[in-house]
Amino acid sequence: QVQLVESGGGKVQPGESLKLSCTASGFSLNSYVVGWFRQAPGKEREGLISIGRDGGIHYSNSVKDRFTISRDTGRNTVYLQVNNLESEDTAVYYCAAGFIVPERLKVYDYDYWGQGTQVTVSS
Numbered sequence: 001q002v003q004l005v006e007s008g009g010g011k012v013q014p015g016e017s018l019k020l021s022c023t024a025s026g027f028s029l030n031s032y033v034v035g036w037f038r039q040a041p042g043k044e045r046e047g048l049i050s051i052g053r054d055g056g057i058h059y060s061n062s063v064k065d066r067f068t069i070s071r072d073t074g075r076n077t078v079y080l081q082v083n084n085l086e087s088e089d090t091a092v093y094y095c096a097a098g099f100i101v102p103e104r105l106k107v108y109d110y111d112y113w114g115q116g117t118q119v120t121v122s123s
Contacts (some may be wrong), residue, residue: 002026002112006095009117012085020080020117022095027112029071033101034078035110036069038091038119045094047105051078058104085121092116 008020022034035050049059051069059067068081078095096110103109 004095004097004112004114006093006114006117009093009119011120011122013123014086014121016085016121017081017083018085018119020082020093020095020119021077022079022114023075023077024097024112025076027097029076029078029097030073032097032099032111033104034069034071035096035098035101035104036067036078036080037094037096037107038089039094039116040091043091045107046091047107049080050101050104052104060105082119085119087121089119090121092118 003025005023033050033052036048037045039045048063049067049069051057057069066083070079094116095114097112098110101109
């Protein structure tokens with residue numbers, strides 16, 4: 001069974017950090033482009049950052065100074081490190097995997113999606 005599972009979300013205060021995980025089962029995540037997205041209430045799903053099979057990274061200008069993506073090939077997992085969180089970062093965060101992804105920050109080229117993990121930033 002092909003599955004992506006995100007974890008690591010929670011409620012944090014402004015300025016804190018989180019590390020989100022995206023773990024795959026039923027397929028090798030190393031063979032796919034992996035992207036992180038988020039969706040806030042009432043807003044469209046937004047592409048944040050992605051990592052290619054070759055390790056190449058694409059990111060949205062809005063997050064490039066605070067968000068980092070990395071792979072752990074042995075654990076079949078991709079991580080999203082988010083630093084200096086702001087209230088505007090509150091959203092459900094999703095990871096997605098795609099085999100052919102011409103536009104890394106667009107939702108329509110990804111084949112598999114996780115169920116999402118909630119991140120809430122509030123004092």
